Amino acid sequence: MSNKVMLITGGTSGLGAAAARSFAADGYQVVFCGRRSAEGKAIETSIREAGGEALYVQADVTQEDQMELLVQQTIERYGRLDAAFNNAGANLYFGPLEKMSSAQFMDNIQLNLTGVFNAMKYQILAMQQNGGSIINTASTAGVKGVGQGIAAYVAAKHGVVGLTKAAALEQARNGIRVNALIISAMATEQWLEKIDKTPGLYEKIAAGMPMGKVSRVEDILPAVAFLASDGARFITGAAIPVDGGVTAG
Ligand SMILES: NC(=O)c1ccc[n+]([C@@H]2O[C@H](COP(=O)([O-])OP(=O)(O)OC[C@H]3O[C@@H](n4cnc5c(N)ncnc54)[C@H](OP(=O)(O)O)[C@@H]3O)[C@@H](O)[C@H]2O)c1
Incomplete structure (x- = not known):
């Protein structure tokens, strides 16, 4: 895996931050973005101190020009995007x-759907010559009308799945694979902070999961690594559940 270049959006906390650390530990050269520069710089420093190679770029996915610049900076620093x-x-x-x-x-x-479009557009342009793998974070909300009061999020994540499939077919002969991950409730630090404010809520959510527990970032990262790897070379346009069985019901 060494010398491959990985670009991550939303890498300043939660799953994205864990992915930045994990891909860097696996030998990838990692570029990641998010709006909070203090968090981004701290993660970049800790990856470098651990012997990895990473670059944090402050960028907002809702701004197309910032996504163009992000990809441009990736190519300038590491020469390619895999x-x-x-x-x-x-x-x-x-x-x-x-x-x-x-x-x-x-x-x-804008955040959940247009943000993915803005990023993919420039990633695809950068991958035209050597191919590559794009993985989009969707959600069980991308294939089901889950929950109440999150209709816009559900619509956006369904859009991410559609965009993934359409882009996969458009790019299939260019060696660029595009897949989405269907993630159910995932206990990141930020998620737990919110949930902890309501006593008993975590237990209630966990009890409603087929496996009786919610995922942790470590449960999701192997799927991201696989989709990025050559082992997934014949997988494209897929919305892959890593959801502990939630969408099987
Ligand atoms: N946690 C769950 O239960 C769960 C379940 C299903 C799907 N998901 C999906 O999994 C992904 C990661 O979630 P998470 O739980 O790890 O959340 P998180 O800890 O809140 O991380 C979200 C990341 O997105 C970044 N972000 C937000 N708005 C942005 C913007 N406009 N431009 C650039 N970056 C932006 C944040 O960075 P800044 O704030 O620094 O910009 C942060 O790095 C999300 O797509 C989420 O919808 C999560």
Whole structure:
């Protein structure tokens, strides 16, 4: 895996930060972005101190020019782009659809769907010559109307799955594979912080999962690594559940 270049969006916390550390430990040269520069720089430093190679770039996925620059900086620093993990995302509003403003709806679409488009567009251009693997973080909300009060997030993540399939077919003969991950509730530090504010909520969510537990980042990362690798060379346009069986029901 050594000398491969991986670009990660949303790498300043949670799954993206864990992916940046993990791919760097596996010998990838990692470029990652997020808006919070203090967090980004601290992660970059800790990866370098551990002997890895990483570059943090402050960039917002909702801004197309910043995604263009991000890919440009990746090529300038490391000379190529082999894999991309488009992971930046979050549900920005909770509440029923009829109470959601169109601005709130669009904010969710901008971050979770347009953000993936903005990133993929320049990644695909950079991968035209040597091919590559793009992995988009979707969600069980990308294949089911899960939960209540997250309609915009559900619509955006369904869009990510559609965009993944369409791009995969467009790029299939260019050696660029595009896949999505269907992730269920995942206990990152940030997620646990929110959940811990309501006593008993974690247990309730875990009890509703087929395996009786929610995932941790370590449960997801092997799938990202596999999709980025040559072992997944005949897999494209797939929305792969790494969800402990949630979407099997
Ligand atoms: N945790 C779960 O239960 C769960 C379940 C299913 C799917 N997912 C998906 O998994 C992905 C990672 O989630 P996580 O739980 O690891 O969340 P997280 O810890 O909140 O991380 C989200 C990342 O996205 C970045 N981000 C947010 N808005 C951004 C923007 N406009 N531009 C650039 N970066 C931005 C954040 O960085 P900055 O704030 O520094 O910009 C952060 O690095 C998301 O796509 C999420 O929808 C999570």
